[in-house]
Amino acid sequence: MFIRKRRGWEIPEGAATPEALVFGRRAALKAAGLASIAMPGLARAADFPQSTRNGRYEPGRAITAEREVTTYNNFYEFGTDKGIYRPAQKLPLSPWTVKVDGLVDRPREFSVEDLIKAMPVEERVYRLRCVEAWSMVVPWTGFPLTALLAAVGVQSSAKYVRFETAALPAVMPGLRQSWYPWPYVEGCTIEEAGNDLSFLVVGAYGKPLLAQNGGPIRFHQPWKYGFKAGKSLTRISLVAERPKSFWEAIQPQEYGFWANINPEVPHPRWSQASERVLGTGERVPTQLFNGYGEFVSGLYSGLQRERLWG
Numbered sequence: 488m489f490i491r492k493r494r495g496w497e498i499p500e501g502a503a504t505p506e507a508l509v510f511g512r513r514a515a516l517k518a519a520g521l522a523s524i525a526m527p528g529l530a531r532a533a534d535f536p537q538s539t540r541n542g543r544y545e546p547g548r549a550i551t552a553e554r555e556v557t558t559y560n561n562f563y564e565f566g567t568d569k570g571i572y573r574p575a576q577k578l579p580l581s582p583w584t585v586k587v588d589g590l591v592d593r594p595r596e597f598s599v600e601d602l603i604k605a606m607p608v609e610e611r612v613y614r615l616r617c618v619e620a621w622s623m624v625v626p627w628t629g630f631p632l633t634a635l636l637a638a639v640g641v642q643s644s645a646k647y648v649r650f651e652t653a654a655l656p657a658v659m660p661g662l663r664q665s666w667y668p669w670p671y672v673e674g675c676t677i678e679e680a681g682n683d684l685s686f687l688v689v690g691a692y693g694k695p696l697l698a699q700n701g702g703p704i705r706f707h708q709p710w711k712y713g714f715k716a717g718k719s720l721t722r723i724s725l726v727a728e729r730p731k732s733f734w735e736a737i738q739p740q741e742y743g744f745w746a747n748i749n750p751e752v753p754h755p756r757w758s759q760a761s762e763r764v765l766g767t768g769e770r771v772p773t774q775l776f777n778g779y780g781e782f783v784s785g786l787y788s789g790l791q792r793e794r795l796w797g
């Protein structure tokens with residue numbers, strides 16, 4: 488894969504300070520005497536790579552305003568309303584490690600900082616379609632799941648990938664709602680994991696990923712409903728059995744394992760034919776596989792007996 492790191496002078500306008508343009512941001516911080524003191528947020532921002540956009544996956548829609556994406560969220564660990572960006576600021580994002588284990592040759596715990604350095608980081612503008620019939624278009628920074636899997640070596644007995652996300656009762660008031668099956672778990676097949684669209688996200692809008700969007704690291708498969716995209720991942724396990732995901736455990740008639748997007752298959756309580764595009768006041772038709780069919784429909788040939796939709 489061809490990856491080009493953006494040069495210093497190509498730092499996008501919004502992210503650049505005059506010092507950063509002259510020295511690069513890390514040098515600027517050092518010059519200001521800040522680099523050595525513990526300011527995790529600042530350190531994360533200063534080290535964050537400005538990566539090249541992958542043009543293969545054009546969303547065909549305007550990028551959603553950053554404000555919408557960062558203030559209208561689903562993250563039940565922090566509460567069930569869309570305004571959880573406030574309580575989510577309590578989530579400590581650095582240091583953060585992700586354990587990769589199970590049926591792999593080299594199980595390992597990675598720090599997110601190391602992943603950002605070692606993985607082929609790039610920007611991808613993806614659509615995100617929530618099962619609740621709203622959508623957005625986000626420039627994520629991240630790397631393909633396949634790159635991480637290659638680093639640990641997947642064994643042939645592995646059939647599924649299981650994603651486990653953070654459960655920190657001290658900062659997540661939602662965990663007190665003990666009827667929910669915490670921690671939030673999601674999963675996909677090994678074939679789906681091997682698709683290049685399967686993306687581990689570490690940033691958005693050229694900046695480190697904010698807590699409310701699943702910082703410091705979350706998953707996204709844009710042809711599936713948003714609930715498949717586990718936020719604030721702590722563990723990625725290669726397993727032989729299909730994982731039982733959070734929403735499936737709560738309401739299997741409404742939220743299946745596959746959860747591929749199909750406008751013709753309604754949710755039991757509402758239509759999936761169209762979606763409200765955040766920040767636009769528009770309602771647009773929903774597309775099969777959220778418009779990514781050319782890349783993913785082949786994954787499902789021979790699986791017609793599975794409940795592939797919704």
Ligand SMILES: Nc1nc2c(c(=O)[nH]1)N[C@H]1C(S)=C(S)[C@@H](COP(=O)(O)O)O[C@H]1N2
Pocket residue numbers: 556559560561562563564615616617618652653671699700701712713714715716717718719
């Ligand atoms: N850990 C965790 N991950 C989660 C959720 C959640 O409640 N907890 N909500 C999911 C749902 S329903 C959606 S639509 C997306 C929303 O991502 P966003 O808030 O960044 O748009 O996150 C998904 N990942």
Ligand SMILES: [Mo]
Pocket residue numbers: 561616617618619712713714
């Ligand atoms: Mo969702």
